[in-house]
Amino acid sequence: MSVQETKISLRKIEFPACAKEALSRISQLICRRGPSLSQMDLALDLMAEFVFCEIDKRGNKLPPLNPIKELQLLDILFEYFNGNIKEVFKNTVFLSLFSGTTATLRSRILSKLISIAIGVPSKSVLISASALMQQVGDSSMNYNKLAEAIVKDYFVLIPNATQRLSGLPDFPVPRSLLETVVLWVTANSKLCIAAQQNPSPRSLLETVVLWVTANSKLCIAAQQNPSALPSGTIVMESTTSIAGLLKWCILAPIYKQDSELYANLHLGLLNNILDIPQGYQPKAINHVHLAVPIRYIYKYAASLVRKKDEAEKNRCLLEDVNLQLSLDRYAQAVQVALSTNCVYGNVGELLNQLSQLPQNKLWSIVIAANQPNK
Known part of the structure; x- marks a missing residue:
């Protein structure tokens, strides 16, 4: 069937049935071995006109779908991605629908689809979403929009989300919901959950603690279970949430957020790091990310010793319980991470920065134990 015949046949079908048929045609076009450029172009046209209704038959832009049609489309997409199709084919179609130049236009549909998949839950949809x-990478605008929507749907609008989401870590999804939520929060909150200026919902902390303590392999799942992607795809390196979560635990005391939850999260993270398989060391923690808490600790320490002489400064820093707890947690995390060889980047530079932190007994031991000549 020619390009024009394909489009004419679909125009004879009312929405949302045309969207369902278009998805089938799209799958046939792009999931074959080595689809041609013309086949890819046709698939993109079918997505724009018949699935998302972004353009009319002349290529003119249309207004966004109304709520009823949006709900109908979500139903079609949910049914398709839960169908009996090979995982790599589902991921191929998912990436084609929600990445590229049209990704921003479709971010609202994507966010709602994944929220539904979390609530049901649907392992199949979450696997495609993880791919x-x-x-797209955790620093992209569309990734951040998606994570922000998940936080809003499940941690702002729903007051008791923890119990509802407790079973999600059991899904062997390459990029877990934990990664999505935490990478967004740690990237976009100035001081993460420990910030008094921009606190996240308590249910988010409770849920993350539950996930991390229940599954010691969760934080590196994205690196150990890579997504099934189309042949020829350049696989992007996964970033774990370990450093961001450690930042929460380390900074919590100095921002007067030292609840039992942070202690449990800290322990859970140390267990996650210790559980990284020997012999195959994923790049779990970037030295730059691990160094992020330093500037916040400097700022807090400076506020303690302002207008004090040198002798008073040292005594004040050593006697501040919150600062010393923060430094203890930091030292524990760095020592465990270095001992499991899961920190990558310039470790020497990291140690040099850490050696300039305020005095702390545990830090002295860690720095001495990890000097290059040891």
Whole structure:
């Protein structure tokens, strides 16, 4: 069937049935071995006109779908991605639908689809979503929009989300919901959950603690279980949430957020790091990310010793319980991470920065134990 015949046949079908048929045609076009450029172009046209209704038959832009049609489309997409199709084919279609130049236009549909998949839950949809998240990268605008929507739907609008989401870590999804939520929060909150200026919902902390303590392999799942991607795809390196979560625990005391939850999260993270398989060391923690808490600790320490002489400064820093707890947690995390060889980047530079932190007994031991000549 020619390009024009394909489009004419679909125009004879009312929405949302045309969207369902278009998805089938799209799958046939792009999931074959080595689709041609013309086949890819046709698939993109079918997505724009018949799935998302972004353009009319002349290529003119249309207004966004009304709420009823949006709900109908979500139903079609949910049914398709839960169908009996090979995982790599589902991921291929998912990436084609929600990445590229049209990704921003479709971010609202994507966010709602994944929220539904979390609530049901749907392992199949979450697996395809994880492939997309891995490829677009956690620093992209669309990734951040998606994570922000998840936080809003499940941690702002729903007061007791923890119990509802407790089973998600059991899904062997390459890029877990934990990664999505935490990478966004740690990237976009100035001081993460420990910030008094921009606190996140308590249910978010409770849920993350539950996930991390229940599954010691969760934080590195994205690196150990890569997504099934189309042949020829350049696989983007996964970033774990370990450093961001450690930042929460380390900074919590100096921002007067030292609840039992942070202690449990800290322990859970140390267990996650210790559980990284020997012999295969994923790049779990970037030295730059691990160094992030330093500037916040400097700022807090400076506020303690302002207008004090040198002798008073040292005594004040050593006697501040919150600062010393923060430094203890930091030292524990760095020592465990270095001992498991999961920190990558310039470790020497990291140690040099850490050696300039305020005095702390545990830090002295860690720095001495990890000098290059040891």
